[in-house]
Amino acid sequence: MKIAVDAMGGDNAPQVIVEGIEKARDEWTDLEFVLYGDETKIKKYLKNSDRISIVHTDEEILGTDEPVKAIRSKKNSSMVLAAKSVKAKEADAMLSLGNTGALLAAGIFIVGRIKQVERPALMPTLPVTNSALGVNVLDVGANAEAKPTYLQQWAVMGSIYARDVKQIKEPRIGLLNNGTEEDKGDTLHKEAFKLLSNTEGINFIGNVESNNILSGVADVIVTDGFTGNAALKATEGTATILLKEMKHALLNNGFFTKMGAAIVAPSLKGLRDMFDTSHAGGAVLLGLKSPVIKAHGAADSKTVFYTVKQIYDMLLNDTINKANTYFEQMNKKDEDK
Structure with missing residues (x-):
């Protein structure tokens, strides 16, 4: 299972993100991570690159950016590229500490919502x-x-x-x-x-x-x-x-x-x-085709670790497909009436 990480979002990025991801990597051996962001800044805190890769990005969505405009104009930002990797099935889920509105926009317009939601x-x-x-x-x-x-x-x-x-x-x-x-x-x-x-x-x-x-x-x-x-x-x-x-x-x-x-x-x-x-x-953006979770901008590495645990549990239990199946069954019952 692979998680795409917006490594540049949040008040203390990328340090707390890298520290939390490394701890999660050591805890769950069946997880891989792709960190999107400034490679030089990320490597400054990365102690061990086992099952952690970096995709360098030279754009970043700020907390002050207008959400939808930022998603459309900053196409090479860490948040947008992470969301695109989930849409392309290169990653199974996404994590960010960045701009909440922008992440919601990325979730809806890039990752996509469950059809029945x-x-x-x-x-x-x-x-x-x-x-x-x-x-x-x-x-x-x-x-x-x-x-x-x-x-x-x-x-x-x-x-x-x-x-x-x-x-x-x-x-x-x-x-x-x-x-x-x-x-x-x-x-x-x-x-x-x-x-x-x-x-x-x-x-x-x-x-x-x-x-x-x-x-x-x-x-x-x-x-x-x-x-x-x-x-x-x-x-x-x-x-x-x-x-x-x-x-x-x-x-x-x-x-x-x-x-x-x-x-x-x-x-x-x-x-x-x-x-x-x-x-x-x-906080989970519930209703999307893949797990997308937003941690608080001021989160520490412990919060990042537990956010990964949330994603891991959702992937392990196939939570998104269970929701899909439920709504499909309800729609079928309505059609049969």
């Missing part, structure tokens, strides 16, 4: 209070507007992913809404609720409110990209402020407070670890 979705893994597996939320920004059928397709793919990658036998699928009652929400969410309630092969548990996203009530939560992105940013922002203010309160209020901080430090470590999502890897 109307719109791909961006799906990260968020921490939950009672499980190390976290919760997958989609869409969190790929589609500001959505149709009920989009949410239905995302629920199916999210369920397949949770079974394959997270080894959850019957993933609980929730619909993010402004109340738990069946008749809550706008037209989109009311119609989506009806569709999900009658969708074969998923364990739909009903509506989930935003205050329960991190409580572990569901394994996969679906919503439109506008709502999902707002909920994600609010959750991340709250967690960041909470941890920052807690640290300030414990370390800047006199000697006795500092003594108390030292006593509770082991307990607080668990809270810090809960919000350390590096082991969850990156």
Whole structure:
């Protein structure tokens, strides 16, 4: 299995990417990697080139670039060439820490979407209070507007992913809404609720409110990209402020407070670890013909390693083809009616 890597995307590229890829290479002997980027910069950090090759590129898509324009104009960039290698079946999957919008555009226009999926979705893994597996939320920004059928397709793919990658036998699928009652929400969410309630092969548990996203009530939560992105940013922002203010309160209020901080430090470590999502890897662009995963631009080598693990599990379990097969079977049933 071969993974194409955009080695120039992200804040700390290519160092953290090379370090994470080498660690993954040493862990899984049946993986090969092709790193696209500045060969001189990559070789500076590459200690062992076993099963790692480099394709030199002299263009790079920046975080400030307009996504679709960048994909069309920077045809020799590391991101575009990596995506083209997946389209040409020279690689089985793609990883990038670069411009999210550009990667989404590359995924749709170059790699291509699954025929039966109307719109791909961006799906990260968020921490939950009672499980190390976290919760997958989609869409969190790929589609500001959505149709009920989009949410239905995302629920199916999210369920397949949770079974394959997270080894959850019957993933609980929730619909993010402004109340738990069946008749809550706008037209989109009311119609989506009806569709999900009658969708074969998923364990739909009903509506989930935003205050329960991190409580572990569901394994996969679906919503439109506008709502999902707002909920994600609010959750991340709250967690960041909470941890920052807690640290300030414990370390800047006199000697006795500092003594108390030292006593509770082991307990607080668990809270810090809960919000350390590096082991969850990156966000999957779900709905494409091949696995394409976006890790955070500020990711470290540990996150890169776990992102490779995500890809490895998807390839090993043939997750994309399972989604294809599901939708083909559903279409056939509809045609036979």
